[in-house]
Amino acid sequence: MLGDKKVTVVFVLGGPGSGKGTQCSNIVEHFGFTHLSAGDLLRAEIKSGSENGTMIENMIKEGKIVPSEVTIKLLQQAMIKNENDKFLIDGFPRNEENRAAFENVGRVDDNIETIRKRFKVFVESSLPVIEYYDAKDKVKKIDAAKPIPEVFEDVKAIFAPYAKVIV
16 A cells, blocks of 8 residues: 555544544654544635645535545545654545545535534444454543543553654
8 A cells, every 4th residue: 555664543433522632642642653534634625725625625515435546546645745653544435436446556624514424424334344343353432421541541551562762
């Protein structure tokens, strides 16, 4: 995917409002990962005014998932530009097709209707991805309903093998 660059990629998946962004910030600070938000990359592409950005904007407004190849290309570009070799990818893969496409090769202003659509998409599309990786014992579950510091204690336990060695 990135030529000769060997990278560690961790997908951060969870329902809307589950605290993914907060925990990603903590992981970046404590473990030296680079956080790539699929949503942020898609929003930046929209802001660029490109034809691709217009297509992405229309799909997001309709509550649809952006085609895998579009998101993967944006993620690849971001990973290549970054010198780090450890990445947290937040908000991707969102469905089985995304997962398969990633292995082989967002969000508008929140309002109640948008939140409902996003949650429905998460339940219908992302859960099969989580189940796929869970069957391969690659899913770590965290109770994100606890206070943020407690959630991060659980996150730290999972990420301990990736800790920076401080000399």
